[in-house]
Amino acid sequence: MTTLECRNCGAGAPVDDHFCPQCSRILALGRHGDFFSFLGLSRKLVIDQGQLERRFRDLSRQFHPDYFYNASPSERLASLERSSYLNDAYRALRNPISRIEHLLAIEGLPSPKSENGTAKVPPALLEQVFELNEQLDEIRESRESGGDSSVLRERLEAARKPIDVKREEHEREVEALSARWDEQFESATGAEKRATLDALRERLLERNYINNLLTTIDRECAVLGPQSPVHRPGTSDPGPEPKSVDRGL
Amino acid sequence: MGKVVGIDLGTTNSLVAYVHDGVPRVIRDGSGDGLVPSVVSLGEDGTFFVGREAQRRLLTAPSRTVYSVKRFMGRGIDDVRDDASLLPFRVGGEPGGVVRIGLADRELTPPEISAFVLRELKQRAEDHFQEQGEFDFEVDRAVITVPAYFNDAQRTATRDAGRLAGLEVLRIVNEPTAASLAYGLDRRDRGIIAVYDLGGGTFDISILKVEDGVFQVLATNGDTHLGGDDIDRLLVELVLAELPRQNDESKEQHDNDGSQKQDPSYADEAAGQVWSSSRADQGPGGAVGRVLFSRPADQIQAIRKAVIEAKFDLSDADETDIRVDALGYRRRITRTEFEQLIRPLVERTIQPVRQALADAGLEPSEVDEAVLVGGSTRVPLVRRLVSELFGRSPHSELNPDEVVALGAAVQADILISGRREMLLLDVTPLSLGIETMGGVVSKIIMRNSTIPASGREMFTTGVDNQTSVDIHVLQGERELAADCRSLARFKLRGIPPMPAGLPRIEVRFQIDANGILSVAASELRTSIAQTIEVKPSYGLTDQEVERMLIESFEHAQADVDARLLIEARNEAETVINATEKSLRRPDFADIAAADLQPGETERIEAALAALKQAMGREDRDLIRDETHALNHATQHLAEVMMNRGVREALAGKNVKDV
Numbered sequence: 001m002t003t004l005e006c007r008n009c010g011a012g013a014p015v016d017d018h019f020c021p022q023c024s025r026i027l028a029l030g031r032h033g034d035f036f037s038f039l040g041l042s043r044k045l046v047i048d049q050g051q052l053e054r055r056f057r058d059l060s061r062q063f064h065p066d067y068f069y070n071a072s073p074s075e076r077l078a079s080l081e082r083s084s085y086l087n088d089a090y091r092a093l094r095n096p097i098s099r100i101e102h103l104l105a106i107e108g109l110p111s112p113k114s115e116n117g118t119a120k121v122p123p124a125l126l127e128q129v130f131e132l133n134e135q136l137d138e139i140r141e142s143r144e145s146g147g148d149s150s151v152l153r154e155r156l157e158a159a160r161k162p163i164d165v166k167r168e169e170h171e172r173e174v175e176a177l178s179a180r181w182d183e184q185f186e187s188a189t190g191a192e193k194r195a196t197l198d199a200l201r202e203r204l205l206e207r208n209y210i211n212n213l214l215t216t217i218d219r220e221c222a223v224l225g226p227q228s229p230v231h232r233p234g235t236s237d238p239g240p241e242p243k244s245v246d247r248g249l
Numbered sequence: 250m251g252k253v254v255g256i257d258l259g260t261t262n263s264l265v266a267y268v269h270d271g272v273p274r275v276i277r278d279g280s281g282d283g284l285v286p287s288v289v290s291l292g293e294d295g296t297f298f299v300g301r302e303a304q305r306r307l308l309t310a311p312s313r314t315v316y317s318v319k320r321f322m323g324r325g326i327d328d329v330r331d332d333a334s335l336l337p338f339r340v341g342g343e344p345g346g347v348v349r350i351g352l353a354d355r356e357l358t359p360p361e362i363s364a365f366v367l368r369e370l371k372q373r374a375e376d377h378f379q380e381q382g383e384f385d386f387e388v389d390r391a392v393i394t395v396p397a398y399f400n401d402a403q404r405t406a407t408r409d410a411g412r413l414a415g416l417e418v419l420r421i422v423n424e425p426t427a428a429s430l431a432y433g434l435d436r437r438d439r440g441i442i443a444v445y446d447l448g449g450g451t452f453d454i455s456i457l458k459v460e461d462g463v464f465q466v467l468a469t470n471g472d473t474h475l476g477g478d479d480i481d482r483l484l485v486e487l488v489l490a491e492l493p494r495q496n497d498e499s500k501e502q503h504d505n506d507g508s509q510k511q512d513p514s515y516a517d518e519a520a521g522q523v524w525s526s527s528r529a530d531q532g533p534g535g536a537v538g539r540v541l542f543s544r545p546a547d548q549i550q551a552i553r554k555a556v557i558e559a560k561f562d563l564s565d566a567d568e569t570d571i572r573v574d575a576l577g578y579r580r581r582i583t584r585t586e587f588e589q590l591i592r593p594l595v596e597r598t599i600q601p602v603r604q605a606l607a608d609a610g611l612e613p614s615e616v617d618e619a620v621l622v623g624g625s626t627r628v629p630l631v632r633r634l635v636s637e638l639f640g641r642s643p644h645s646e647l648n649p650d651e652v653v654a655l656g657a658a659v660q661a662d663i664l665i666s667g668r669r670e671m672l673l674l675d676v677t678p679l680s681l682g683i684e685t686m687g688g689v690v691s692k693i694i695m696r697n698s699t700i701p702a703s704g705r706e707m708f709t710t711g712v713d714n715q716t717s718v719d720i721h722v723l724q725g726e727r728e729l730a731a732d733c734r735s736l737a738r739f740k741l742r743g744i745p746p747m748p749a750g751l752p753r754i755e756v757r758f759q760i761d762a763n764g765i766l767s768v769a770a771s772e773l774r775t776s777i778a779q780t781i782e783v784k785p786s787y788g789l790t791d792q793e794v795e796r797m798l799i800e801s802f803e804h805a806q807a808d809v810d811a812r813l814l815i816e817a818r819n820e821a822e823t824v825i826n827a828t829e830k831s832l833r834r835p836d837f838a839d840i841a842a843a844d845l846q847p848g849e850t851e852r853i854e855a856a857l858a859a860l861k862q863a864m865g866r867e868d869r870d871l872i873r874d875e876t877h878a879l880n881h882a883t884q885h886l887a888e889v890m891m892n893r894g895v896r897e898a899l900a901g902k903n904v905k906d907v
Contacts, residue, residue, distance in 0.1 A: 053460075057461055057465075060463065061463070061672055064672055066672065069667070070665075070667065080759070080761060083701045087698065087701065088702070090699070091699070
């Protein structure tokens with residue numbers, strides 16, 4: 001699988017190599033698409049974070065532009081490109097959700113992000129969405145006619161509960177599917193694996209939708225005045241943006 | 250190849266350091282002072298003063314003296330209007346362009362002014378290496394630090410300043426990260442470090458994870474407009490409010506914003522003039538539309554000096570006096586009063602700290618060490634606040650003024666030696682995006698992404714046979730382009746004529762290890778690389794930098810001459826003072842009678858008079874020759890004095906011993 005050519009000595013190198021096997025100079029990046037193999041990891045979703053970090057540090061130590069200050073222009077460029085790509089790869093794989101998104105992308109599924117923002121409600125959420133919208137309408141109406149903000153806040157909290165429950169339930173499902181993918185990774189048939197990927201993609205779409213609902217509730221809370229003293233981790237912070245995932249080529 | 254140094258180019262003070270035998274050291278002047286005030290003053294003869302000399306001129310020539318220029322780096326006139334109204338020098342520029350600072354008949358950009366400070370540091374380092382007997386003492390490369398929260402334009406302006414000073418800028422490094430490197434030298438342990446950096450004009454918070462010698466920044470945040478300067482300004486305003494009104498009656502006509510008073514004799518002395526062509530009522534050259542402060546600039550500077558001294562006192566004392574002798578003003582201020590006054594400012598650092606922790610996904614209790622950097626962290630209220638924020642007392646073993654320069658020197662050493670024990674992985678502080686339909690920003694590289702970082706975006710055309718596309722690049726966290734920082738506008742040209750929507754133009758954004766952006770583009774269907782025309786929104790074009798370089802060479806000889814003259818004068822003054830002190834001794838007549846040769850006193854007096862006369866002229870060589878002559882004439886006297894001193898000291902000792 002020789003797909004890289006060393007610009008220094010002309011020798012061929014496997015696509016996942018970082019340095020020329022013949023002259024040991026850093027290789028130009030070429031068109032690499034797989035963060036897992038770039039980091040020397042198998043395409044699995046349950047990752048040892050410690051191992052991932054160590055890989056990242058090791059490779060940073062090999063590629064970083066700091067160490068190519070005196071090198072030739074082409075090596076400096078290669079160092080810059082490899083470092084950038086390494087940083088992208090680490091950022092994407094560190095977060096479980098962006099890791100799944102990257103897996104879906106390299107397995108050839110359309111990005112769940114591309115459907116983000118469309119009005120279509122995922123079937124699994126129809127009931128919750130219907131109920132929530134009804135409640136929100138009532139709360140807004142009451143607010144506009146001068147309802148007591150602490151009562152309204154309580155109602156918002158109550159409306160939020162089933163969504164929170166759904167979200168937790170959902171997270172467990174994503175974890176279970178991720179584990180299933182890892183089990184299937186070596187043995188299962190293509191169709192079985194594809195079914196797992198489709199299910200994962202469905203979950204990510206739902207997840208986006210749930211997060212949007214929670215944001216809507218937060219916005220309503222903010223309209224009611226000073227921030228509620230109850231701190232809810234995970235909703236105000238969208239986490240590391242998985243957006244860059246789609247961009248590595 | 251010449252020498253490599255690390256430079257902390259600060260708002261108030263700057264420093265230069267280098268690594269010797271693996272240990273970073275600050276380069277100091279003869280009196281052990283490592284700080285070079287970041288002050289530049291245009292002399293009446295057209296030459297420039299830098300550092301301490303320029304700082305003294307804040308009081309005597311305020312309208313010709315620039316300080317805190319770092320606040321203007323990479324900024325436009327609209328960003329700095331508030332600041333400018335309080336400054337004694339003229340600040341102007343075209344709307345949407347770089348700030349220009351007017352000193353007498355010269356008009357300079359912030360990078361040009363910073364270049365003077367950098368040249369002074371370069372000179373200081375070269376003098377040092379020459380004194381050390383180094384054969385190759387020229388300093389030609391440097392690592393320069395910037396606040397972590399500096400945007401692309403501010404970083405680029407700093408790099409331009411380095412170029413203008415004749416330095417190859419090896420790397421732009423973030424100040425808090427540099428500080429962590431300096432700390433990391435001694436403490437090779439692992440853990441989470443928070444660096445709280447409150448300097449003269451900027452605030453940064455960086456959260457780092459240190460492991461196996463890799464210093465990885467997890468998140469950074471800050472405020473490029475918050476620092477000791479703001480504390481000083483509050484105190485100046487306090488004094489101004491308390492000064493009796495009668496003192497400024499004569500200036501009352503200038504009190505109102507937009508006053509059209511044109512008084513050439515006054516104009517040069519007036520504080521806080523802002524000129525800008527954005528004002529509807531201005532003429533060519535933009536010298537109107539002033540916001541005049543109600544007092545002459547020298548008074549403002551005298552007040553500023555007095556409040557800074559009081560501020561320093563209050564780091565240790567519970568109360569002190571603000572004394573402005575020139576205005577007959579004196580006021581007691583307690584630390585409690587001071588803290589009440591500055592609390593709102595200091596509390597503005599809390600939100601960035603919380604945001605950085607949230608971005609790093611950490612709770613305050615997970616921070617293993619908090620480190621204080623920057624002179625303003627000497628304020629006890631700041632220390633208390635940091636202790637409260639992290640629930641632990643912060644580290645400040647290294648001098649908070651010097652730690653950044655030391656770290657810059659370490660990074661410079663890493664770059665040239667290729668040593669791999671330590672590695673710094675920094676992040677970009679602000680998200681990078683492009684303007685899309687409706688003025689909305691589409692983010693391409695998120696904030697706190699480890700750098701180098703890259704991103705791609707696909708573009709196409711909207712009309713048939715369209716051959717160019719305009720792209721507006723922005724930096725910031727807000728959703729609308731209007732609320733973000735405009736970095737540059739690009740025009741993609743040379744797109745092959747095709748039906749609308751068919752071209753697939755890939756634009757690639759690359760942020761390098763300096764945190765500076767570059768852009769490349771190609772049309773994927775035809776693989777034609779596009780040419781990109783860069784128009785930095787608040788920066789200098791390459792051509793402008795080239796032109797300034799040429800101009801600075803033209804001025805360089807005059808500047809060197811001015812500098813040598815100052816040095817000669819300083820040396821002469823030292824010798825004159827020492828000689829006069831000896832001659833004035835009450836026992837001089839006895840000494841002369843006992844130990845000096847006949848006529849020796851007269852020879853000394855003659856040499857002294859000759860040197861004093863030479864001091865009144867601009868001839869450096871004459872001053873130097875007369876200094877040598879006086880030195881020579883007093884050599885014997887100095888020996889006599891020293892021997893007597895030793896004898897007296899020994900005698901004193903004998904008396905005690907007996």
